[in-house]
Amino acid sequence: MSCSSHCEQATAPSVINEPLQLSRSLSLILSITCALAVANVYFAQPLLDSMAQSLNVAPGSIGIVVTATQIGYAAGLLLIVPLGDLLDRKALIITQMLFSVAALLAVGMAGQWSVLLGAMVLVGLMAVVVQVLVACAASLAIPVQRGQAVGTVTGGIVLGILLARFASGLIADLAGWRAVYYVSAGLMLSMALVLYKTIPALDLPRADSSYKALLISVGKLFISEPVLRVRGVFALLIFAAFSVLWTSMVLPLSAPPWSLSHTQIGLFGLAGLAGALAAGRAGRWADQGLGQRTTGVALALLVLSWLPIAWAETSLLALVLGVVMLDFAVQAVHVTNQSLILAARPDAQSRLVGAYMCFYSVGSALGAVAATQMYALGGWSAVCLLGAAVSTAAWLFWAWIRFSELRLAPSG
Template identity: 55%
Template sequence: MKKLSFPLIMLFAVAAGLAVANVYFAQPLLDAMADTFGISQAAVGIIITSTQVGYGLGLLLLVPLGDLVDSRKLIVLQLGLLGLFLLIVGLAPSVFVLLAGMIMMGLMAVVTQSLVAFAANMAGDAERGRVVGTVTSGIVIGILLARTIAGALADLAGWRTVYFVSAAFTLLIAGVLYRIAPVVEKRSAGGTYPQLLKSVFVLFASEPVLLTRGIIAMLLFAAGTVLWTPMVLPLSAPPFSLSHTEIGLFGLAGVAGALGAARAGRWADNGYAQWTSGIGLTLVLLSWIPIACMGYSLWGLIIGVIIFDFGLQAVHVTNQSIILKVRPEARSRITGGYMVFYSAGSGAGSVASTITYAHFGWTGVCILGAAISAAGLLCWGLSEKSYKLGAA
C-alpha cells in the first residue's frame, strides 16, 4: 500500500483536533456555566457527563458505520451536524436545552474516532503506529488548545461565544475535508446495521486483548477527568482567584502529551508496546504526588499535569496500535467499541470528581485519582500475558 503523504496525515490530525476540542471546551467554563443556569458545585459535573453520554452513544452507534458505508461522506456529515449542535449549545436558554445540546454535540464529536479509523485503514502496516500517533497528537493538541482558547474567549465575550466560534470553524473544516479528503475503495463489512452493532460486542467478547485494553482506557480516562473537571473550582476561588484565561493556560502544561503520543506510536511499531503501557501507567500514578501539592505551589500542579498527560497519551496510542492489528476488516468497530470504555470512564470521573471536591476538597480529588490510576496499573500487570498473545 502506498504511504500516506505528510500533508494528508496532518489534515487528518487538524480535523481530529478541531472536532475533539468541542468535548473539552466546558472544563474551564464550568463555574461560568453554573452561574448562568444556577447549578451547584456538586452537580456541575453533569455538564461534562452529558457530553460523555452523547459521545459514548456515538461511539457505539456511529463510529462502527465506517465499516459499512463510505467513511469520507460519513465524516463530512458528522462535522456538519456537529456545527449545528454547537450553535444550539451556544444559544441554550435553559439547563434542559444546554444538556440536550451537549448530548447531541458529544454524539457527533465522535467523528474524531472515525478520522482515526479512516487514517488507520489508509496506512500500511509498517507505518500504522506512526500515522495513528500523529493523528492522536492532533487530538492532544486540540484538547490542550480547547481549554486555553475557551478560557480566553470566555473572558473576552462570555462562555457562549466559545461555542459560536467553534461552530464556524467546525463547518469550515467540514468543507475542507469535503473538497480535499481522498475517495478510497469501500471496504464494507456486509450485513445489516443491527448485525454490525451486534458484532462490536462479539469482537470484544471473543478477543481478550480488546477487553483488557478497553478496561485500561476506562480507568485511564476516568483518572483524566477526575483531574481536569474540578480543577477550575479551586483555581478560580481564593487564594488563587485566576481568570478563565489563566486557568485555560494550564492546558498547555500538558503539551508533552502530544510528544508522548507521537513517540509512543513509533515505540509500538518497534515492538515495545507492552513496556510503553507499563511505563505510561506508572507515570500517571506518580503524577498525583505533585498534583496534590497544588495548595502549596502551582508549580506542583504544572509538573504533575505534564507527567500525567505524557503518560496518558502514551498508553492511549499504544492501546490503539495494539487493538487495530487484531481485526483489520473491523477497525471502525474496534475503535468505536474501545472508545466506549473511554467515554464511560470520562463520564463517571466527571460526576465523581465534582462530588468528591464538594465534600473532601482537592486532597480528596487527588486520592480518588490516584486510586483509579493504581487500578489501571494493576490491570496492566495482571494482564501482561494476554497483551503479549494479543499483540503477537
C-alpha cells in the same frame, strides 16, 4: 510515494484499494480536524454562567448542558462510529461534519432552554467524527506506519481538549458566548471542504450486514477480541485517573493560599501539551513492537506523577511537573491501546474504536464522580491517594498480563 503524487491521488476520483503511506500534510489535516471537532464537546464548560444569564436559567441547572453533550457523545460512540465499517468512511466523515455545523449554529441561535439542550445533544452526537477520523488515518497508513498515524491524530484530539476551554473563554470575552459556536461552525465547514478535496476514496473491507447486525457485532467484539478487553481495561483506569486530577484540580487552586481565577487555572491545561507531543512517539514505539514495554513504563510514570501532584497546595511548580508526567503517561498508553486494537481487525476498525472509547467514557465519568466525593471527605490528599490507587491498579494489571504472557511463551 512522494507528496505530490499522493496529493494527485487524494484529489482524483479513482478508488484506492490498498493502504497508502500517509503523507505528513494529510496527517496534519486530520489532526487539525480532530482538534476542532473534539473542542466542541468542551467549549461550554467556561461559558455556563453566561448561558444561564442569557437564557434565564437557574445556575444550579445550567450544568445539564455539559451532561447533554456527553449523552450525545456516548450515543454517537455506539450508534454512529460503527457505521464506518458499513458505509463509505469519507462520506460518513463529511456528512457528520456538515450536521455538526448545523448543530453548532443551532446552539448559537438558541433562544430557549429546551432548544439549547437539544442542540448540545446533537453537538456531542456529531463530535464522534473524531473516532471515525482515527480509524480513517489507520486505514490510510501502511501497517508499519499505523501507530505513528494514530499518534499524530490523537495528538490533535489532546490539543483540542486542552485548548478548547481557553479558546472559548477568549472568544466569549471579545464577542459573547454565542460567537464561540458561530466561529466553530465556520471552521468545521471549512475543514469539511478541505477533507472533501484531500481524503482519497478507499475501497476498504466493509461489513456485509445490516445496521442492526452491525451494532450487535460491536458487543460480539468484546467476546472475540481479547486485545479489546485488555486495552479497554487500561483505558478505563488511565482515564479515571486523568479525570480525578482534572475534575478536582480547580478546588485547591481556587482556594487560599492560591485563590487563582478560572482563567489562570485554565492555563494549567497548557502543561498537558507534553502529552500531545508524546502521542506520536508512543505510536512509533508501538509500530516497532514495543507496545507492551511502552505501556508498563508509562503506567509506572503515571503512578509516580501523583507525588508532585500531591504538593499542589504548596508548590505550583510541582503541580506543573506532575501534570506533565500524568498527561504524558496517559496519552502514551492511549495511543498504544488504539494502535494495537486497530491492528487486530482491519475489517472492524470503526467498531473497535467505538467499543474502546466506551471504556474511556466510563472511566472518565467514574473518576469525576469519585474525585469530588473524595475531596469533600478528605481534601486534596484524599484525591491524590485515589488517583495513585487507580494508577497503581492499572500498573498491577499490566504486570499480571505481562507475567501471564511470559509464562505461556515457549521456552528456548
